[in-house]
Amino acid sequence: MCEPLHSVSEHLLRDLAPQVLGAVIRRFHDFADAEDAVQEALIAASVQWPREGVPGNPRGWLYQVACRRMTDQIRSESARRRRETTVAEELERLAPVSEIDTGLGQDDTLILLFMCCHPALSQPSAIALTLRAVGGLTTAEIANAFLVPEATMAQRISRAKQSIKASGAPFRLPTDQEQTQRLSAVLHVLYLIFNEGYVASVGPQVQRLELSGEAIRLTRALHSGLPGNAEVGGLLALMLLTNARRKARTGPNEEMIPLDKQDRSLWDQSEISEGIALITAALSKGSISAYQLQAAIAAVHAEAARVEDTDWPQILTLYELLKRMSGNPMVALNHAVAAAMVKGPVAGLKLLQELDQDERLAGHHRLDAVRAYLMEMSGDLTGAIVHYRLAAERTTSLPEQNYLLTQVARLSERPIP
Amino acid sequence: MKYILLMTGTKAGVDTYKAWSEKDVQNHFAYLTSVRNDLTKSGEFVATEGLAMPHQAKVVRAGKDNTPITDGVFPEAKEFVLGYWIVDVDSAERAYEIAARFSSGPGPGGTQVNLPIEVRQIMTRATAE
Numbered sequence: 001m002c003e004p005l006h007s008v009s010e011h012l013l014r015d016l017a018p019q020v021l022g023a024v025i026r027r028f029h030d031f032a033d034a035e036d037a038v039q040e041a042l043i044a045a046s047v048q049w050p051r052e053g054v055p056g057n058p059r060g061w062l063y064q065v066a067c068r069r070m071t072d073q074i075r076s077e078s079a080r081r082r083r084e085t086t087v088a089e090e091l092e093r094l095a096p097v098s099e100i101d102t103g104l105g106q107d108d109t110l111i112l113l114f115m116c117c118h119p120a121l122s123q124p125s126a127i128a129l130t131l132r133a134v135g136g137l138t139t140a141e142i143a144n145a146f147l148v149p150e151a152t153m154a155q156r157i158s159r160a161k162q163s164i165k166a167s168g169a170p171f172r173l174p175t176d177q178e179q180t181q182r183l184s185a186v187l188h189v190l191y192l193i194f195n196e197g198y199v200a201s202v203g204p205q206v207q208r209l210e211l212s213g214e215a216i217r218l219t220r221a222l223h224s225g226l227p228g229n230a231e232v233g234g235l236l237a238l239m240l241l242t243n244a245r246r247k248a249r250t251g252p253n254e255e256m257i258p259l260d261k262q263d264r265s266l267w268d269q270s271e272i273s274e275g276i277a278l279i280t281a282a283l284s285k286g287s288i289s290a291y292q293l294q295a296a297i298a299a300v301h302a303e304a305a306r307v308e309d310t311d312w313p314q315i316l317t318l319y320e321l322l323k324r325m326s327g328n329p330m331v332a333l334n335h336a337v338a339a340a341m342v343k344g345p346v347a348g349l350k351l352l353q354e355l356d357q358d359e360r361l362a363g364h365h366r367l368d369a370v371r372a373y374l375m376e377m378s379g380d381l382t383g384a385i386v387h388y389r390l391a392a393e394r395t396t397s398l399p400e401q402n403y404l405l406t407q408v409a410r411l412s413e414r415p416i417p
Numbered sequence: 418m419k420y421i422l423l424m425t426g427t428k429a430g431v432d433t434y435k436a437w438s439e440k441d442v443q444n445h446f447a448y449l450t451s452v453r454n455d456l457t458k459s460g461e462f463v464a465t466e467g468l469a470m471p472h473q474a475k476v477v478r479a480g481k482d483n484t485p486i487t488d489g490v491f492p493e494a495k496e497f498v499l500g501y502w503i504v505d506v507d508s509a510e511r512a513y514e515i516a517a518r519f520s521s522g523p524g525p526g527g528t529q530v531n532l533p534i535e536v537r538q539i540m541t542r543a544t545a546e
Contacts (some may be wrong), residue, residue, distance in 0.1 A: 124460060124507075147419075148463050148505055156460035198543060249544075256544045396418075398540040 009054050017136025020062045022108025028070050032161040035133050037069040110225040117186040120167040125160035126189045187235050190219050194239050233282035234292030240275035241298035244268040256399040260307045272302045293322040312341040329361045333370050345378035365394035385411050420512035422502045423535040428471045429493040441525050448522045467500035
């Protein structure tokens with residue numbers, strides 16, 4: 001019955017967390033306290049299992065430990081109120097263990113995701129609570145991933161729980177009418193977690209929890225709960241196809257390597273084929289969402305063995321659809337690049353002129369970076385230097401700034417024709 | 418987004434603390450601690466440190482064979498970083514709001530000191546391709 005705890009068991013713990021939490025909530029009807037109790041059970045397991053081995057029924061073990069914490073707490077609260085009889089009453093009210101459905105709680109993961117990504121929560125709170133309650137991560141691990149102290153992260157989690165309590169959200173799946181809107185909030189939180197992890201992955205960050213991997217794991221869980229949902233499939237595909245390029249997008253000195261300069265042999269082929277299969281299935285389901293289109297664009301890049309094999313007309317068509325759908329100025333920027341690749345830099349630069357009026361892009365470094373790139377394509381090296389330099393001054397990302405300054409230096413060394 | 422709030426001052430400015438009463442000093446530090454605790458509660462606190470007095474500050478350059486060449490003592494009017502807070506917030510405006518709270522700590526007799534706080538964004542390592 002006993003086996004040593006290694007990373008496999010760590011995954012087991014994280015995967016069991018939402019199932020155990022769902023069962024404890026069903027028994028005690030208190031999300032906030034149940035969540036604390038399960039967190040304590042997870043921490044107890046991470047200390048005890050490596051020493052004593054993984055128990056034969058790990059889910060039952062975690063459930064029992066969490067329930068004991070809950071009962072202890074109810075007892076001590078009752079004692080504090082000097083109302084001894086209520087212990088028995090409160091325990092009576094709870095369903096006996098035999099009636100609790102401790103079977104595989106696939107739905108519980110879904111319910112918990114909808115709860116933790118409730119629109120009443122601020123984004124940092126929703127992210128933190130999702131990683132803890134659904135992801136089964138400890139507060140310390142989450143704090144470390146976001147480079148903030150544990151006490152700060154603990155407060156974000158407790159604020160999240162207060163917001164859930166105040167919202168009065170019941171522990172059940174949203175109704176069909178609510179679901180579409182609530183699902184987009186869930187997908188957005190998962191997407192933010194993924195992007196948070198999408199950072200240069202060398203140096204001191206190596207020891208940090210890998211947030212992109214966690215986002216993929218949670219999106220997978222959502223996908224297996226809603227296998228027919230094309231939007232979820234699209235987001236999972238987008239994450240996998242983006243993550244496949246992870247090793248190729250950073251050089252040995254943390255320098256950023258753009259898509260057209262990446263060593264494509266470093267791309268993860270298994271993530272690519274899974275992503276392509278998912279997006280193909282999602283697109284065949286009819287309705288088309290922004291995540292699906294982004295994934296489809298990533299798939300077209302992934303299918304090009306060499307940068308010169310890229311099917312730019314196909315990418316341009318997809319960006320045209322995406323631009324019409326989202327109204328996001330970043331999409332419009334990428335659309336201008338795709339247009340330049342198909343019709344030449346002048347066409348791309350003309351599209352950028354339209355974006356100069358967009359307030360959301362005013363002073364944004366990406367507008368300057370794209371303009372510099374297209375000016376260089378068109379042979380205007382002086383203009384390119386000016387805009388690469390402006391972009392370098394405006395970015396708040398260190399690897400991007402280093403990249404942009406390198407472009408300034410590269411062009412400045414060239415003789416102007 | 419993370420911001421660093423740098424509290425800056427001159428040696429001459431720092432020396433005026435010597436004229437504060439014990440009560441004034443206690444009130445001032447209690448105020449800074451309470452703002453810091455509020456930031457932990459709001460989930461925005463990242464780090465804080467105070468630096469040793471500017472009187473001990475040295476500027477160092479590498480000399481021949483990388484031997485350190487130190488520079489100091491400095492004139493009274495030179496600005497020094499006295500300490501910093503790092504916060505994780507949703508917007509630049511929120512960082513300015515927090516900086517103003519630190520700036521408005523009580524001085525002698527409870528009058529606000531309104532120390533200058535330099536607010537700078539900390540760069541991320543996140544990138545877009």
